Amino acid sequence: MxxxxxxxxxxxxxxxxxxxxxxxxxxxxxxxxxxxxxxxxxxxxxxxxxxxxxxxxxxxxxxxxxxxxxxxxxxxxxxxxxxxxxxxxxxxxxxxxxxxxxxxxxxxxxxxDDFPEVDSNIRQELKIQYDNEGLKSLQDQLKRLDLETYKTIAIDNPHRVMRALEVCIGTHKPYSSFLNKKKNxxxxxxxxxxxxxxxxxxxxxxxxxxxxxxxxxxxxxxxxxxxxxxxxxxxxxxxxxxxxxxxxxxxxxxxxxxxxxxxxxxxxxxxxxxxxxxxxxxxxxxxxxxxxxxxxxxxxxxx
The missing domain is CATH 3.40.50.300 (P-loop containing nucleotide triphosphate hydrolases)
Known part of the structure; x- marks a missing residue:
């Protein structure tokens, strides 16, 4: 069966x-x-x-x-x-x-999903931004770069928001564009x-x-x-x-x-x-x- x-x-x-x-x-x-x-x-x-x-x-x-x-x-x-x-x-x-x-x-x-490697310096810059300007600054940036991801991820989780942003910034493509490409x-x-x-x-x-x-x-x-x-x-x-x-x-x-x-x-x-x-x-x-x-x-x- x-x-x-x-x-x-x-x-x-x-x-x-x-x-x-x-x-x-x-x-x-x-x-x-x-x-x-x-x-x-x-x-x-x-x-x-x-x-x-x-x-x-x-x-x-x-x-x-x-x-x-x-x-x-x-x-x-x-x-x-x-x-x-x-x-x-x-x-x-x-x-x-x-x-x-x-x-x-x-x-x-x-x-x-598979994501390309991105420059680790981007994550460090985002952490500095988070420490200095707070989570809302990151949320607003993600909303501009990738509205679909903004609407669906755990938007109150700084780690998830930073992960999505580093992909957006590092690849110049929306984080959501890499989703559901590979079906295992x-x-x-x-x-x-x-x-x-x-x-x-x-x-x-x-x-x-x-x-x-x-x-x-x-x-x-x-x-x-x-x-x-x-x-x-x-x-x-x-x-x-x-x-x-x-x-x-x-x-x-x-x-x-x-x-x-x-x-x-x-x-x-x-x-x-x-x-x-x-x-x-x-x-x-x-x-x-x-x-x-x-x-x-x-x-x-x-x-």
């Missing part, structure tokens, strides 16, 4: 975890996470990582397997995920992947399921989730991680806003409102990214599981 990876995507707080467990139980298989922040064991509440009950409901991989102090990136994840899939496909014909980090999803299903052949087929609903409902669910996170102890979790705030892994919605509160820059109420606002912006970018894949089968988040399973089975038979 053809080996099949079922990839579940969609905006944050839409219900991807619950669907992944339902599908894993139906197909009696394992789940691998492609959420780039749920990898880190110190970040549990703020990343909406699966609860212990959810972890017990199906075998999970790439959840809390790294520390925030580890040097871990999308290239490392691609290698590890493909190795894990090779082992899992010896036991299962179908494996589930779930996560809202578009670059990490694509790394597994399509492979990473995979020893499995991918079926992508997307969950979504109207924007108002997505935003309401995000706001409610942030309130629940605060009730669960996000403030204390962020306080314990404050000394590591310089790490790229903690340049993450839900933590960086609370770090501003600890620094005395914001009130707690304003910090929480910023978490909600930035989470909504992140959801918008996620959808922009995932909507680019025309092969994705989209469902409203309230669609009964049996209808989604029926659609998946039909797709598998057609492979």
């Amino acid at each position: 053809t080996k099949v990876l079922i990839s579940i995507v969609g905006p944050t707080a839409i219900g991807k975890t619950a669907l992944s467990i339902a599908l894993a139980n139906y197909f009696k298989t394992d789940i691998i996470s492609s959420d780039s922040r749920q990898f880190f064991k110190e970040m549990q509440i703020g990343t909406a990582a699966p609860t212990q009950e959810e972890l017990n409901a199906a075998p999970h991989h790439f959840i809390h397997h790294k520390s925030i102090t580890d040097d871990y990136n999308v290239g490392s994840f691609e290698k590890e995920a493909l190795n894990k899939l090779e082992k899992l496909f010896k036991k299962h014909d179908i494996v589930i992947m779930v996560g809202g980090s578009g670059l990490y999803v694509d790394a597994v299903t399509k492979g990473l 052949k995979r020893p499995f087929k991918t079926i992508t399921i997307g969950l979504n609903t109207d924007r108002e409902t997505v935003y309401k669910r995000i706001n409610e989730r942030v309130d629940v996170m605060m009730e669960q102890g996000l403030l204390e979790e962020a306080k314990n991680l404050y000394k590591f705030k310089h790490l790229n892994s903690l340049n993450t919605v839900g933590y960086k806003e609370l770090f501003n509160f600890f620094d005395g820059n914001w009130t707690l109420e304003f910090a929480v409102s910023e978490i909600k606002k930035n989470s909504r912006r992140f959801a918008k970018r996620q959808l922009t990214w995932f909507k680019k894949d025309e092969g994705t089968i989209w469902f409203d988040y309230q669609t009964p599981r049996d209808i989604i399973i029926e659609a998946v089975n039909s797709k598998i038979k057609a492979l």
Whole structure:
């Protein structure tokens, strides 16, 4: 039988975890996470990582397997995920992947894009610009040079913005022009399921989730991680806003409102990214599981 990876995507707080467990139980298989922040064991509440009950409901991989102090990136994840899939496909014909980090999803299903080497001095100049003028200066520059990338990458992540800019400046071409040029052949087929609903409902669910996170102890979790705030892994919605509160820059109420606002912006970018894949089968988040399973089975038979 053809080996099949079922990839579940969609905006944050839409219900991807619950669907992944339902599908894993139906197909009696394992789940691998492609959420780039749920990898880190110190970040549990703020990343909406699966609860212990959810972890017990199906075998999970790439959840809390790294520390925030580890040097871990999308290239490392691609290698590890493909190795894990090779082992899992010896036991299962179908494996589930779930996560809202578009670059990490694509790394597994399509492979990473090739970028030309650029002068390392460009990165140093961009770092100086960031230190002197702040992130907005870099964001504005990227918006001028490559609007498509500006709209789709994690625009609040200085490392991602600088990486895109150094390619734009070093090659005199948009960063986005190098994307999706190479399609790596995979020893499995991918079926992508997307969950979504109207924007108002997505935003309401995000706001409610942030309130629940605060009730669960996000403030204390962020306080314990404050000394590591310089790490790229903690340049993450839900933590960086609370770090501003600890620094005395914001009130707690304003910090929480910023978490909600930035989470909504992140959801918008996620959808922009995932909507680019025309092969994705989209469902409203309230669609009964049996209808989604029926659609998946039909797709598998057609492979």
